[in-house]
Structure formats: C-alpha cells, structure tokens
Amino acid sequence: MTKIKSVKTKVYQWKGKTVPPQSNFCTNASDLLYEKGDNMGSFRFHEWLTCEIETDDGLVGLGNAALAPQVVKKTIDHYLTPLILNEDPFDYAYLWEKMYRRTLAWGRKGVGMTAISAVDIAIWDLLGKLTNKPVFKLLGGRTKEKIPVYASKLYSQPIEDLKKEAQSYVDQGFKMFKMRFGWGPKDGPDGVKKNLELVEAVREVVGYDTDLMLECYMGWNLEYTKHMLPKLMKFQPKWLEEPVIADDIHGYAELNNMNMIPISGGEHEFSLFGFRQLLDLKAVSYIQYDTNRVGGITAAQKINALAEAYQVPVIPHAGQMHNYHLTMANLNCPFSEFFPVHDVEIGNELFYYIFEGDPEPKNGFIDLDENTPGLGINLSNKYEKDFQIIE
Ligand code: MG
DSSP states (O other): OOOOEOOOOEEEESSOOOOOTTSSSSSSGGGGGGOEEEEEEEOOOEEEEEEEEEESSSSOOOOOOOSSSHHHHHHIIIIIHHHHHTOTOOOOHHHHHHHOOOOOHHSSSSSHHHHHHHHHHHHHHHHHHHSSSBHHTTTTSSSSSSEEEEEEEESHHHHHHHHHHHHHHTTTTOOOOEEEOOOGGGGHHHHHHHHOOOHHHHHHHHOOEEEEEETTTOOHHHHHHHHHHHHHGGGSEEEEEESSSSSSSHHHHHTTTTOOOOOETTTTHHHHHHHHHHTTOOOOOOOOOOOOHHTTTHHHHHHHHHHHHHHHOOOSSSSHHHHHHHHHOOOOOOOEHHHHHHHHSSSTTTTHHHEOOOOOOOOEEEOOOSSOOOOOEEEOTTTTEEEEEOO
C-alpha cells in the first residue's frame, strides 16, 4: 500500500514588477462601501499557496490554492496534515470526508474548504502519477477533441485601449471573450453610460458571431442589476457574471428568473450543498466553481453530476490544470476560461509565474497531453528571484 509520507506547504509572495492599480478597472464587492483608502486593495492578491504531498515511494503530488494563502497554509499544516499522514492516497473520498467532518464546525466555506481543495488537488495529481495517467483519464476520459477556451481579461480602460486589446484576442483566434465593468450603483447615470460604452466598444470589435460574457465581480446590487439588464440585452451577452455578492442567492434567483440575460456565478460558492441551493432556486444558468476553492476535484465531480441532472452547464472559474482536466472529462463542461498571460496585475496571473506546464491556446482551443501523468504542472524556478517563499 502506498502511504502519504509528508505534506509541504509554501506561500509564494510576489516581489517582482507589478502593474500599478488603475481606477475603475473592475467593479468589486467593496465598491458599495464608503472606504477611506484604496478599495481596490480587496481585489489584489499577490500571494499563492502550493501544497506538495509525498508518498513513501517518493512520488510528489502538487496542489494549489489562491485564497488567503497564509491562513490556508496554517490550516493545512495544523489541522489537515495530521489527518492524512500515513494514509493511502487512493482512499481520496474517505480522506475528503475526514478532512471535511473534522473541520466542519469552522471550515465549511471559505478558508477551511480552500485548504481541503489544495490537499485534494495534490492527492489527485498523485493518483495520476501513481497510475501513470493524466488526471482526466481517471475522471472519465476525453469527452471532447480539444477544449474551447475564452479570453478572459478586458478590464475597464479607455475605449481605444479596450478595443485594441479585444482585437488582439480576435487576431489570436479566440471566439469567446469576457470583459469587466468599471462602474456600479454609486456612479449614477454617468456610470451606467460608461458601462454601456465599454460593452458597445467590445462588440464593435468582436462582432455578434462570437460569445461575449460580462463580469461584475459582485460589484453591483439587486436594484442596479435590474436596471442594467434591459439595457444590456441588445448586446446579446452569453451571461452576466456575479452581479451581486455570493451570499445573496435569492438575488441571483430573482435576476436569473427574469429570463433577460443568463446569470452565472459560483466562484465564491463552496461544496455540493452550496450548489444544491443555487440549483434548487434556479439561481444561475451557468455554474463557475473554482476547483481550488470548492473542495477540490473530489467535490467538483459531485457538483458536476448534480449540475448535469439539472442541465446547467459548468464552466470552472479560471484556467489552471485542475479545472481543465475536469472540463475535459465532463460533457456538461462545454468550455474553459483562459487568462491571457500578462504582467502581474491583480494576482490571478501569478500561477503562470509559479508553475510550468500550462497548455498554450491555439485558435481558441487548448489540449491536454495523453502521456503526461497527473495534472501536468510542476513548480518552476524561472521567476524564483521575484518571489519570497514562506515555508
Ligand atoms: Mg468571475
């Protein structure tokens, strides 16, 4: 029997060059609050957690998480590691329940579940390496020839710059795009006008034979979104993402049941039970869990099965291998998000600097290698001097 011998967590803190914050580049949940400082602080995270699990036969599985890495590290080190040492990684469902049930009193959502996610992803990477198969083969295999991906950036910025950026994705062969709003309830009619101008500009470049998704990152509220929906319909968006805060599930339900624009969300929702609530209320038309928050690959597969029964497609939040392998192995995951590689800005691009092995898109598709065992990523040392690493 293979046994887990050690669990090593590290926090990567980016110390390299960073694009300075720009005003109104993306709405966020703090926008509605009067704040005395830079409220974009809540939308910038320059740290990442990695979790390496080694077995007694010397193989190492690699997992990661991006939420609150310093607290997640302590959670894994103090609470989860003792629960999985000397256990068989093939008992992944048992280990998941053990971690979940021992941390349930305080860990159900947020930091606790993020820590479980990082460990679970590392265990799945190990299972692939132990069986010499890519993870998607263990999850059911290839349900699509290649994975269509959408270019996800297009932050709010001066119109001409926005158009140039959109054109660059068209030139690279993308057929699906996601853009961000810059203004919300506090910005009044002038902000409404500016938001509409942003969408109009992108549609002008990408045309109407493409899919365009609109992202609010919880920076609106129910009233404002109801005001915006009819105005946005003419741009034929594929979805409107996270218009209100994640806890306002009845707000999501009300908006989605207006049947004007499909509402998407879920990157800040957790576990099978969280998604059951969203699905029962018909609160979202697309589910966007993030595997490194939702409970890892073990939880994601359960949510995939549930969503399939409701016929609600799942498009995991963010690129990253753990999401791609799940997308490849599930027919109900039709495509994936892709963050175009760029300078370090808000922080969700950091994984390109920490890991190597992510596939490059060609003409709007990525593919996964049949012959690379596990998830197919490794820690890179290319940018090591730009990080301070806490072990
Ligand atoms: Mg999002």
